[in-house]
Amino acid sequence: MINQRPILYSFRRCPYAMRARLGLLYAQITCELREVTLRNKPQEMIALSPKATVPVLQLASGQVIDESYDIIKWAMTQNDPADWESSITQSDSDELVAENDGPFKSALDHYKYSARFPDHPPEYYRAQGEVFLKKLDQRLQDSLYLLGDSQTIADISIFPFIRQFAHVDRDWFFTAPYPHLQKWLQQFLDGVSFKAVMTKYAPWKPEDIIIYFPDLNQGHHSSLGAP
Ligand SMILES: N[C@@H](CCC(=O)N[C@@H](CS)C(=O)NCC(=O)O)C(=O)O
CATH class of the missing domain: 1.20.1050.10 (Glutathione S-transferase Yfyf (Class Pi); Chain A, domain 2)
Incomplete structure (x- = not known):
């Protein structure tokens, strides 16, 4: 089944996953967030990416991006509010x-x-x-x-x-x-932004209600470093 929103398999404390979440937040791309426990990774994630590291992003098209830096680069191609692309x-x-x-x-x-x-x-x-x-x-x-x-x-x-x-x-x-x-x-x-990407979630189970990240109820952050 093709999902409307990208699905992000993430682990709160993983620095690679944190980097991906910061990138998705910057680009304001709302995903379905699935919190992973490294000792008990969901089969759904392993099926998408057999190397089984977090983060893994599955796009609405079905395409899978399983390298954190690539996730940020992809996010920037979708929305780049501070024009990072041309500034670097x-x-x-x-x-x-x-x-x-x-x-x-x-x-x-x-x-x-x-x-x-x-x-x-x-x-x-x-x-x-x-x-x-x-x-x-x-x-x-x-x-x-x-x-x-x-x-x-x-x-x-x-x-x-x-x-x-x-x-x-x-x-x-x-x-x-x-x-x-x-x-x-x-x-x-x-x-x-750091606080926004460090929200705690229980490990995902297929029957859970969908968790959206960035949290749709929180404001937009144009500057990631601003207090
Ligand atoms: N090059 C990968 C590295 C990701 C990575 O190593 N994540 C760690 C968690 S911080 C992981 O999933 N390790 C697999 C494991 O511990 O089973 C990326 O940038 O996404």
Whole structure:
């Protein structure tokens, strides 16, 4: 059956799913949201995307997009209220996001779950992640956001991962020598959009009533970082 609205399989705490939700919110694309438990993924989701990672978006046409960054890019093609498309060089965003999803994410996982990687102390893995933090902080020294003075796809794609990194040891992060990055992160954490994408939902069951995301009862957010 073809659905009228896209269906988003999501997991609240997953940074990739968070990034996709921020993109869908930005583009004001209302989806049916199906909250997933990673240990018990719905067969409906696995049937659409056998690699079985969240997020997965099924479009009304039946097309499936199962990479978070691709979900945001697709959302931007549907509706781009702040004209992100023309304000950025796509390759700059792609490059930063690739570094985020590659070496930085690996350092983040080793730092966050350092007990599983006893070859080195957590500080060792943290220092690996700091290579990216330094790079971002330098960019933010010269502009309010990662690719200039307006928020773009790069900011929303990277923010959830910096948040996770910061949360491993908040005292360390917020006193580390990355003042511009701290300010950038704090602005996202305080923003209405972050709250809007972090609503809690019970795991989806086929018989449940439909949950719409973004929540149709909430206002529109033109600026994702604004408090
Ligand atoms: N490259 C994928 C990565 C998605 C991903 O790895 N999501 C994690 C959750 S944060 C996941 O679903 N892992 C599968 C599992 O834990 O079973 C994307 O950008 O969408």
